[in-house]
Amino acid sequence: MAEKAHTSSVYDRALQSIKENLLFAGALAEQAIQRAMTCLLERDSDLGRNVIDSDMQIDRLDEEIERKCLDVIALRQPVAKDLRFITTAIKINAHLERIGDMAANIAEKAIALNEEPQLKPYIDLPRMSDTAQQMIKKSLDALVREDCDLAEEVIKADEIVDSLNDQIFRELLTFMMEDPRTIHRALLIMQIAKNLERISDHATSIAVMIIYLVTGRNVRHRDKMEKTK
Amino acid sequence: MRTNDSIIQTKQVNFFYGTFKALIDVTMDFEKNKVTALIGPSGCGKSTLLRLLNRMNDLIDGTRVEGEVIFEGTNIYDTGIDPVDIRRRIGMVFQKPNPFPKTIFDNITYGPKLNGVRSKDAQETLVQQSLEQASLWEEVKDILNRSAMTLSGGQQQRLCIARALAMRPDVLLMDEPTSALDPISTAKIEELIAELKRNYTIIIVTHNMQQAARVSDYTGFFYLGKLIEFNPTEKLFTKPDEKQTEEYITGRFG
Amino acid sequence: MRWRYFKQHAFFAIVRLAAFSIAAAIGAFLVYILVNGIGAISWEFLSEHPRESMTKGGIMPAILGTFYLTAGAIIIALPLGVASAIYLSEYAKQGPVIRIIRVGVNCLAGVPSIVFGLFGLGLFVVFLQFGSCILSGALTLGFLILPTIIGASEEALKSVPQTFREASLGLGVSKWQTILRIVLPNALPGILTGSILGIGRAAGETAPIMFTAAAFFTAKLPSSIFDEVMALPYHVYVLATAGTYIEETRPLQYGTVLVLVALVLGVDLIAIIIRSYIRKKKRW
Numbered sequence: 001m002a003e004k005a006h007t008s009s010v011y012d013r014a015l016q017s018i019k020e021n022l023l024f025a026g027a028l029a030e031q032a033i034q035r036a037m038t039c040l041l042e043r044d045s046d047l048g049r050n051v052i053d054s055d056m057q058i059d060r061l062d063e064e065i066e067r068k069c070l071d072v073i074a075l076r077q078p079v080a081k082d083l084r085f086i087t088t089a090i091k092i093n094a095h096l097e098r099i100g101d102m103a104a105n106i107a108e109k110a111i112a113l114n115e116e117p118q119l120k121p122y123i124d125l126p127r128m129s130d131t132a133q134q135m136i137k138k139s140l141d142a143l144v145r146e147d148c149d150l151a152e153e154v155i156k157a158d159e160i161v162d163s164l165n166d167q168i169f170r171e172l173l174t175f176m177m178e179d180p181r182t183i184h185r186a187l188l189i190m191q192i193a194k195n196l197e198r199i200s201d202h203a204t205s206i207a208v209m210i211i212y213l214v215t216g217r218n219v220r221h222r223d224k225m226e227k228t229k
Numbered sequence: 230m231r232t233n234d235s236i237i238q239t240k241q242v243n244f245f246y247g248t249f250k251a252l253i254d255v256t257m258d259f260e261k262n263k264v265t266a267l268i269g270p271s272g273c274g275k276s277t278l279l280r281l282l283n284r285m286n287d288l289i290d291g292t293r294v295e296g297e298v299i300f301e302g303t304n305i306y307d308t309g310i311d312p313v314d315i316r317r318r319i320g321m322v323f324q325k326p327n328p329f330p331k332t333i334f335d336n337i338t339y340g341p342k343l344n345g346v347r348s349k350d351a352q353e354t355l356v357q358q359s360l361e362q363a364s365l366w367e368e369v370k371d372i373l374n375r376s377a378m379t380l381s382g383g384q385q386q387r388l389c390i391a392r393a394l395a396m397r398p399d400v401l402l403m404d405e406p407t408s409a410l411d412p413i414s415t416a417k418i419e420e421l422i423a424e425l426k427r428n429y430t431i432i433i434v435t436h437n438m439q440q441a442a443r444v445s446d447y448t449g450f451f452y453l454g455k456l457i458e459f460n461p462t463e464k465l466f467t468k469p470d471e472k473q474t475e476e477y478i479t480g481r482f483g
Numbered sequence: 484m485r486w487r488y489f490k491q492h493a494f495f496a497i498v499r500l501a502a503f504s505i506a507a508a509i510g511a512f513l514v515y516i517l518v519n520g521i522g523a524i525s526w527e528f529l530s531e532h533p534r535e536s537m538t539k540g541g542i543m544p545a546i547l548g549t550f551y552l553t554a555g556a557i558i559i560a561l562p563l564g565v566a567s568a569i570y571l572s573e574y575a576k577q578g579p580v581i582r583i584i585r586v587g588v589n590c591l592a593g594v595p596s597i598v599f600g601l602f603g604l605g606l607f608v609v610f611l612q613f614g615s616c617i618l619s620g621a622l623t624l625g626f627l628i629l630p631t632i633i634g635a636s637e638e639a640l641k642s643v644p645q646t647f648r649e650a651s652l653g654l655g656v657s658k659w660q661t662i663l664r665i666v667l668p669n670a671l672p673g674i675l676t677g678s679i680l681g682i683g684r685a686a687g688e689t690a691p692i693m694f695t696a697a698a699f700f701t702a703k704l705p706s707s708i709f710d711e712v713m714a715l716p717y718h719v720y721v722l723a724t725a726g727t728y729i730e731e732t733r734p735l736q737y738g739t740v741l742v743l744v745a746l747v748l749g750v751d752l753i754a755i756i757i758r759s760y761i762r763k764k765k766r767w
Contacts, residue, residue, distance in 0.1 A: 283653070285649070285652070285653060288648075288649075288652065290576055290577060313655050313656070313657050314655065315655075316652065316653055316654065316655035317654075317655030318655075320653065320654065320655075321649075321653035323646060323649060323650065323653070325646060327644070327646035327647065327649065327650045328650075329647060329650065329651075329665060330669065339651070339654065339656075339664070340651075340654035340655065340656060343656050343660055343664070344655070389650070392650075392654065393653070393654065396654055396655060
């Protein structure tokens with residue numbers, strides 16, 4: 001963090017190690033999405049199984065981060081910035097763990113799709129996955145640099161992913177109406193798209209938490225509240 | 230802020246020990262029936278401010294006050310104000326439990342007796358009420374004639390609180406009231422503070438930030454004689470306005 | 484290493500020797516007085532008037548005189564001393580004036596007792612025309628022990644924890660009431676101890692009463708404070724130096740000294756007992 005170090009260096013190191021673990025978990029999640037998508041695009045089912053197996057690694061990291069956070073709460077009674085960091089870390093951790101699960105989900109669906117001939121060339125799906133990965137990367141950069149502007153970019157990018165998802169949905173709908181034999185494959189693709197859309201939602205939540213960490217303001221339900229007004 | 234319900238206000242108070250300026254331009258509003266905590270590193274002026282509120286600093290030679298301390302509409306530093314009257318209305322509990330070497334009963338009635346509570350009945354009622362308010366009655370009701378010095382540290386401190394309450398003050402000043410006590414006694418005093426706030430305004434100086442967070446509604450952070458930040462406690466401990474406050478409460482100090 | 488060890492032991496040996504030699508000197512002195520004086524002690528000696536140019540009979544008037552003089556001295560010095568001590572330690576703003584007063588008090592304690600005697604003679608006996616009497620003697624002795632009492636009282640007042648004062652003042656009790664109800668009662672034992680030591684000193688002094696109160700011989704017991712009295716220390720002085728039959732009164736001299744020493748030690752003992760009792764009771 002940019003400010004002074006704690007008088008207690010042990011405390012500083014504990015916080016630093018939580019942060020490092022989060023970044024590592026983030027990198028693993030990003031990689032998992034990358035591989036799951038490669039599994040789909042290059043019809044490489046082995047890579048897909050590899051993603052499913054390595055999800056355990058993210059899960060284990062999730063447990064470790066949570067334990068470290070609870071230790072800090074129990075032993076240090078964090079306040080102010082430190083308190084916000086710990087609550088943020090716990091939430092980011094949960095989001096990253098879910099992202100890992102979703103990457104495994106995508107890999108599962110991709111393996112199933114690889115059993116059948118490809119329905120159509122994938123155009124929007126890679127764009128969606130690129131955007132989602134970018135969002136994860138940016139949100140973790142925002143955490144490192146405590147950069148609210150970057151976090152806001154992530155929140156905006158969520159709309160792109162949402163509209164790509166809608167587009168894919170409509171496209172697949174026409175496929176299914178034309179030829180009922182495509183329904184199985186179309187549904188699998190839809191689920192992949194849905195997973196990517198959820199991943200970008202999680203990235204958005206991480207960005208929201210980072211804004212809270214930096215400013216103490218909670219913007220989680222900002223949009224909803226603005227709409228109701 | 231919050232002027233409608235304030236009981237004590239300090240207005241641009243400066244305080245000097247000789248030529249040393251211990252408090253600089255402190256303006257603060259203490260709300261009625263709330264607990265206000267004053268925190269900060271040693272020598273930051275928080276205890277000085279506390280003792281200034283009932284003119285206990287008068288007792289130290291070579292001190293000087295500038296500015297105003299308004300208690301219920303009057304400046305307690307106006308000429309013609311008797312500090313003794315102020316101290317009857319604004320009681321004080323000290324860092325170390327300091328009961329008199331008298332019986333428990335006499336400790337409580339000491340102040341009231343000198344203020345005209347003569348009848349035995351009135352004294353007995355007062356002793357019971359005060360001890361009940363201080364959550365000590367059940368523990369000492371059968372040993373009221375024993376010396377207060379035989380009580381444990383935590384009990385002694387609650388006796389001191391009862392003794393202060395017996396004067397029926399409006400405000401209770403507490404100067405690190407639990408710093409000499411074990412965790413259980415500390416918890417009892419903290420519980421007591423929460424109870425007392427219904428009837429009294431409490432201002433507490435503490436070195437223990439967690440204690441300030443636990444017991445107070447408002448917290449003021451002092452550094453080098455200045456009031457750096459004064460905010461609702463939950464605000465100060467989650468998102469303080471000032472960087473210095475942040476650094477102090479998270480332990481990034483010095 | 485060995486050298487350091489040796490040095491340490493040599494040092495301990497020296498300080499031990501110093502302490503023991505003092506104890507031995509006091510012991511030898513007491514034994515000497517006791518051995519020589521015990522023969523003279525009898526009920527008659529303690530209860531009768533001196534007879535036959537003080538070569539026979541008792542020392543009762545001297546015992547009584549010493550009692551009157553010391554009682555008078557304490558009645559005068561105690562209130563005055565305690566009051567000054569309260570002023571010095573509780574009320575006065577610490578500053579140069581107070582420092583001068585304190586130095587003065589300490590100097591007073593170091594003034595030779597004969598100077599007090601002359602001062603008493605000049606002021607009470609001659610100027611105020613009290614004559615040589617109990618009043619003049621008691622006043623002189625009172626002034627003599629005043630520094631002791633002020634010192635002891637100030638010490639006792641200071642030993643009352645500041646937290647007691649704060650507690651009382653914090654309850655909205657005035658300073659005067661705080662001193663009266665909290666500080667003085669807690670300082671009283673210390674003040675008493677100091678005063679008793681003062682009594683011991685007053686009882687044993689000769690010089691201050693020589694010109695102001697003590698008589699060579701009185702046929703009657705005093706009937707008012709304006710009468711002369713006999714006193715133990717002066718009686719010893721008279722027997723040993725000014726009598727007609729100095730050699731014959733030797734046993735009586737030792738007897739009188741024994742009574743005087745016993746009196747002074749007895750008073751000191753009371754002080755020690757009170758002090759240890761209070762220390763045990765004190766809990767702050």
